[in-house]
Amino acid sequence: MESSGNILFCGVGGQGILLASELTAYALLASGMDAKKSEVHGMAQRGGSVEAHLRYGKKVYSPLIEPGTADLLLAFEIMEALRYLPYLHKGSKVIVNTQRILPPAVATGKAAYPENILEELSERGLEVIPVNGYGIAKQAGNVKAANVALVGALSSLLPIPQETFIEVIKERVPARFLEVNLTVFREGRKAGRA
Amino acid sequence: MTKPATSLENLWLSGNEALAMGAKEAAVTVASGYPGTPSTEILENLSRYEGVYTEWAPNEKVGLEVAIGASFAGARALATMKHVGLNVAADPLFTASYTGVRGGLVIVVADDPSMHSSQNEQDSRNYADAAKLPMLEPSDPGEAKEFLKIAYDISEEFDTPVLLKSCTRVAHVKGIVVPGEIAVSKVKIGIEKAPAKFVMLPGNARQRRLAVAARQDRLGEFAETFAENKIEWGDKKRGFITAGVSYLYVKEAFPEASVLKLGLVNPLPEKMIRELADGVEELIVVEELDPYLETRIKAMGIDCRGKELIPAIGELSTAVVRKAVSGEAGPVEFAPVELIPRPPNMCAGCPHRGLFYNLNRLKVFVSGDIGCYTLGFLPPLSAMDSCVCMGASIGIAHGMSKALGEAGKGKVVSVIGDSTFIHSGLNSLINTVYNKDNATIIILDNRITAMTGHQPNPASGSTLMGEPANSIDFEELCRAVGVKHVRTVNPHEIEEIYKVLKEEIDRDEVSVVITRFPCVLVPEEKKRVKYPFFTDTDECTGCTACLKLGCPAIQWEPLTPEEAEAQGRKKSQKGVARIDEVTCVGCGQCLPLCKFEAINKGEEK
Ligand SMILES: Cc1ncc(C[n+]2csc(CCOP(=O)(O)OP(=O)(O)O)c2C)c(N)n1
Ligand code: SF4
Ligand code: SF4
Numbered sequence: 196m197e198s199s200g201n202i203l204f205c206g207v208g209g210q211g212i213l214l215a216s217e218l219t220a221y222a223l224l225a226s227g228m229d230a231k232k233s234e235v236h237g238m239a240q241r242g243g244s245v246e247a248h249l250r251y252g253k254k255v256y257s258p259l260i261e262p263g264t265a266d267l268l269l270a271f272e273i274m275e276a277l278r279y280l281p282y283l284h285k286g287s288k289v290i291v292n293t294q295r296i297l298p299p300a301v302a303t304g305k306a307a308y309p310e311n312i313l314e315e316l317s318e319r320g321l322e323v324i325p326v327n328g329y330g331i332a333k334q335a336g337n338v339k340a341a342n343v344a345l346v347g348a349l350s351s352l353l354p355i356p357q358e359t360f361i362e363v364i365k366e367r368v369p370a371r372f373l374e375v376n377l378t379v380f381r382e383g384r385k386a387g388r389a
Numbered sequence: 390m391t392k393p394a395t396s397l398e399n400l401w402l403s404g405n406e407a408l409a410m411g412a413k414e415a416a417v418t419v420a421s422g423y424p425g426t427p428s429t430e431i432l433e434n435l436s437r438y439e440g441v442y443t444e445w446a447p448n449e450k451v452g453l454e455v456a457i458g459a460s461f462a463g464a465r466a467l468a469t470m471k472h473v474g475l476n477v478a479a480d481p482l483f484t485a486s487y488t489g490v491r492g493g494l495v496i497v498v499a500d501d502p503s504m505h506s507s508q509n510e511q512d513s514r515n516y517a518d519a520a521k522l523p524m525l526e527p528s529d530p531g532e533a534k535e536f537l538k539i540a541y542d543i544s545e546e547f548d549t550p551v552l553l554k555s556c557t558r559v560a561h562v563k564g565i566v567v568p569g570e571i572a573v574s575k576v577k578i579g580i581e582k583a584p585a586k587f588v589m590l591p592g593n594a595r596q597r598r599l600a601v602a603a604r605q606d607r608l609g610e611f612a613e614t615f616a617e618n619k620i621e622w623g624d625k626k627r628g629f630i631t632a633g634v635s636y637l638y639v640k641e642a643f644p645e646a647s648v649l650k651l652g653l654v655n656p657l658p659e660k661m662i663r664e665l666a667d668g669v670e671e672l673i674v675v676e677e678l679d680p681y682l683e684t685r686i687k688a689m690g691i692d693c694r695g696k697e698l699i700p701a702i703g704e705l706s707t708a709v710v711r712k713a714v715s716g717e718a719g720p721v722e723f724a725p726v727e728l729i730p731r732p733p734n735m736c737a738g739c740p741h742r743g744l745f746y747n748l749n750r751l752k753v754f755v756s757g758d759i760g761c762y763t764l765g766f767l768p769p770l771s772a773m774d775s776c777v778c779m780g781a782s783i784g785i786a787h788g789m790s791k792a793l794g795e796a797g798k799g800k801v802v803s804v805i806g807d808s809t810f811i812h813s814g815l816n817s818l819i820n821t822v823y824n825k826d827n828a829t830i831i832i833l834d835n836r837i838t839a840m841t842g843h844q845p846n847p848a849s850g851s852t853l854m855g856e857p858a859n860s861i862d863f864e865e866l867c868r869a870v871g872v873k874h875v876r877t878v879n880p881h882e883i884e885e886i887y888k889v890l891k892e893e894i895d896r897d898e899v900s901v902v903i904t905r906f907p908c909v910l911v912p913e914e915k916k917r918v919k920y921p922f923f924t925d926t927d928e929c930t931g932c933t934a935c936l937k938l939g940c941p942a943i944q945w946e947p948l949t950p951e952e953a954e955a956q957g958r959k960k961s962q963k964g965v966a967r968i969d970e971v972t973c974v975g976c977g978q979c980l981p982l983c984k985f986e987a988i989n990k991g992e993e994k
Contacts, residue, residue: 241764
């Protein structure tokens with residue numbers, strides 16, 4: 196597989212970003228990579244923007260992705276995808292969960308939610324992969340599993356066997372949610388390939 | 390706790406998980422501290438290991454004193470805190486430096502450069518110098534665990550408390566950690582009297598001051614041979630001196646350069662520093678925040694560059710270091726796009742919201758404090774006018790009141806969370822009563838320390854180790870210190886709080902108002918059956934009264950004049966407010982705000 200890479204996860208506090216980045220990291224580790232992940236806790240979690248940096252390779256020093264070097268962006272919210280633009284390069288792929296979460300200024304009618312974000316991204320030559328994580332998870336019977344749908348989509352872009360991801364999910368997701376999560380993962384993977 | 394990585398015997402842990410494991414492997418048996426990002430999860434994780442006593446203290450000073458006591462009794466002891474917590478614990482710290490230890494004593498302090506979750510950024514290394522204590526600085530989770538174990542050996546060998554400096558990019562970074570053996574301390578647990586060492590009267594303290602000086606000399610020699618201070622020779626053109634996370638950025642930006650990585654940042658290995666300086670053409674010191682190493686290296690008469698290149702504000706990164714040193718900007722291809730910011734917000738149904746809604750209506754000066762409720766500063770609540778440090782709200786309001794005299798009557802209130810009040814607000818309340826103020830103090834009792842991730846505190850009724858415990862009776866406590874007027878209200882009852890606040894603010898004596906309702910994220914509240922509210926949007930006139938709460942469950946849906954007309958509304962109606970029933974927890978705060986009966990109580994969810 197690619198000997199190293201940078202995956203940036205972003206979204207809004209409470210969307211399950213940390214679990215998604217964790218599952219991805221364990222799949223990388225299981226493939227014999229070194230991996231470091233950095234995230235910010237505290238104030239940032241009360242509904243604010245959240246990011247997690249995941250870097251892998253033979254040996255990883257810095258836990259932070261430099262601007263212009265994220266190979267993959269997994270955005271859990273549409274507008275957040277655009278916020279992290281400076282981290283991307285021309286060859287970056289962007290998986291976007293097609294969900295809108297209104298920031299306070301929009302929710303209180305003080306500003307309008309920006310339109311055409313996906314176009315803004317693809318106009319810049321980026322490969323954009325929209326995934327309806329919420330829809331997939333709802334269909335499978337648990338809206339809370341939307342984050343795993345996105346991991347599914349991401350898995351199709353990483354040169355790691357699907358089985359490795361499935362093993363990791365089996366190990367880390369509580370038994371009673373396992374079936375739903377596996378279904379959601381597989382559907383997400385299909386969506387990522389479409 | 391995180392389980393082992395799938396195909397590795399090694400673990401993949403956060404710095405805080407690794408520090409907890411390090412404490413266990415170092416045979417720590419007593420640990421105390423106060424929550425504070427990014428240090429909190431150390432004790433939370435340690436509390437899950439068998440055979441270690443862990444507790445949340447009311448503040449960092451108490452936490453450190455508990456650890457000092459455990460050390461005096463011969464146990465290996467740990468105190469944890471965030472950088473500003475070390476200011477609170479500084480008093481025992483400086484004198485524990487004189488008493489030294491019996492069982493190993495380590496203080497883990499976690500800095501937060503760039504202030505991700507803090508009110509200031511400060512460089513804790515300055516404390517090591519000021520208190521004359523050794524300090525270790527790991528650069529990642531794997532090192533954090535090893536360095537903590539080493540810290541206990543240093544502590545017992547050199548009879549000294551040891552500081553270990555963490556930071557956001559160690560504490561909340563996950564990396565590979567190799568489990569190790571459990572150490573054995575040579576010190577026996579038991580009472581051993583040593584008054585000349587432990588009673589810091591001037592006569593004894595003068596003797597101990599000399600012992601500290603001798604210890605510093607011995608530690609200076611130790612630093613020269615300490616295995617975690619090491620020169621990695623590379624290209625001789627450029628040499629770097631660095632420590633902690635800065636080392637990682639240097640390695641990535643300049644993999645070919647020679648580097649002296651310091652594991653011990655106090656005292657410094659002068660000979661080693663000279664060796665590197667003599668061996669390279671150009672010497673650069675890369676460190677986050679203050680020119681701590683740089684100043685000391687320059688004082689050795691060694692020529693180097695540091696803060697003239699490297700920023701002294703905020704976190705560093707590979708890109709920042711590369712640009713600062715070589716002038717090369719990174720490969721940035723896309724400029725940022727101007728977007729609506731997404732600041733944090735109190736949760737839907739947060740009990741604090743009802744109070745701040747009313748403080749906004751009352752137009753008083755709100756002397757604030759630190760916790761989730763500090764978010765009351767943000768619009769639309771916009772009801773906090775100052776916030777300095779934990780526990781400061783009451784003293785600041787008292788100072789304002791004394792300065793303003795008659796003109797300030799009924800114009801200033803203080804707000805303080807339950808955990809913050811216990812941390813350091815009580816002394817100020819005593820002062821306010823004693824020195825005759827007529828202040829109104831509001832204690833926001835949500836039963837938990839919410840901001841840092843819901844740690845139990847002395848009002849919660851349970852301990853860190855999950856045992857039932859006494860729950861402070863705030864009403865009795867306030868009466869006991871001389872407050873005659875103590876009233877308790879449910880902050881979800883918007884109209885009731887307004888009435889109570891008005892009466893108490895107008896009162897010519899000290900009064901305390903306690904707003905009591907559990908945080909929506911405590912387990913009992915999460916489990917409670919909820920009846921979310923819903924909006925009958927036909928009735929909504931778009932008056933926006935409910936939006937003034939800023940509840941994230943209430944969302945504005947704009948309408949064009951045509952849309953409004955087509956829906957049979959006035960053409961001038963700009964939109965409707967809709968409650969998102971998935972997010973709403975049915976706190977009921979918004980109900981009385983709607984004069985058109987558009988908001989209704991719904992079915993169980
Ligand atoms: C000296 C110091 N220690 C710790 C912290 C970290 N901290 C910020 S807010 C907070 C707790 C607030 O709890 P509480 O007062 O109960 O308010 P809540 O968040 O529950 O609303 C802590 C521990 C700090 N800022 N300063
Ligand atoms: S965590 Fe609790 S106290 Fe903090 S904003 Fe949410 S409901 Fe309020
Ligand atoms: S009842 Fe009203 S204020 Fe309370 S959570 Fe629901 S929408 Fe928000």
